[in-house]
Amino acid sequence: KQEVTQIPAALSVPEGENLVLNCSFTDSAIYNLQWFRQDPGKGLTSLLLIQSSQREQTSGRLNASLDKSSGRSTLYIAASQPGDSATYLCAVNSGAGSYQLTFGKGTKLSVIP
Amino acid sequence: DVKVTQSSRYLVKRTGEKVFLECVQDMDHENMFWYRQDPGLGLRLIYFSYDVKMKEKGDIPEGYSVSREKKERFSLILESASTNQTSMYLCASSPDGWGKRSTEAFFGQGTRLTVV
Numbered sequence: 001k002q003e004v005t006q007i008p009a010a011l012s013v014p015e016g017e018n019l020v021l022n023c024s025f026t027d028s029a030i031y032n033l034q035w036f037r038q039d040p041g042k043g044l045t046s047l048l049l050i051q052s053s054q055r056e057q058t059s060g061r062l063n064a065s066l067d068k069s070s071g072r073s074t075l076y077i078a079a080s081q082p083g084d085s086a087t088y089l090c091a092v093n094s095g096a097g098s099y100q101l102t103f104g105k106g107t108k109l110s111v112i113p
Numbered sequence: 114d115v116k117v118t119q120s121s122r123y124l125v126k127r128t129g130e131k132v133f134l135e136c137v138q139d140m141d142h143e144n145m146f147w148y149r150q151d152p153g154l155g156l157r158l159i160y161f162s163y164d165v166k167m168k169e170k171g172d173i174p175e176g177y178s179v180s181r182e183k184k185e186r187f188s189l190i191l192e193s194a195s196t197n198q199t200s201m202y203l204c205a206s207s208p209d210g211w212g213k214r215s216t217e218a219f220f221g222q223g224t225r226l227t228v229v
Binding site: 032 | 117119146153154155156158161171201203205216217218219220221222223225
């Protein structure tokens with residue numbers, strides 16, 4: 001059964017720093033991987049989707065990479081801002097016909113002004 | 114933009130009540146999902162549906178049922194609400210992966226249910 005781990009569970013950085021969030025998964029036979037952001041008490045907002053054939057995706061200050069063979073993905077946030085404070089979750093889709101996402105428990109990011 | 118709309122942001126119900134949580138998506142997605150999210154446990158899949166009138170159990174279906182009579186609407190039903198069903202409930206939708214480039218999932222804003 002696929003398991004997804006995100007380390008660290010919480011991270012606090014000063015404003016302006018570049019940072020990396022980590023996601024690892026146990027079964028490398030994935031279809032795609034998706035990064036989400038969740039603000040307190042709210043739903044999930046999709047940030048980036050990486051197909052299994054891709055190595056990275058970029059959106060603005062965000063860059064997500066995927067190393068399927070080693071079971072790892074990273075989310076890089078450049079020039080962090082207080083508005084980036086949220087919980088970041090990664091989720092793995094394990095097959096083209098698979099209907100389920102397996103989620104990590106998230107990394108809670110605090111960007112200190 | 115894809116929109117997934119959950120009918121309520123907050124609900125308070127009494128133990129033993131029958132509770133309906135409604136979710137509507139406007140992008141003609143085949144797949145729809147219900148998750149619950151609890152501190153320390155993360156997101157857990159309750160039920161999903163890959164077509165109208167089709168449903169599959171997720172990891173924690175006990176105490177819940179679902180209904181999908183129309184493609185755009187997926188309802189979660191708590192047959193007899195209990196206090197251990199107090200949680201954040203999240204609905205999601207995604208397109209069918211077969212033959213399509215992306216199966217990006219989109220979530221609703223969540224429903225915070227409290228059972229007293």
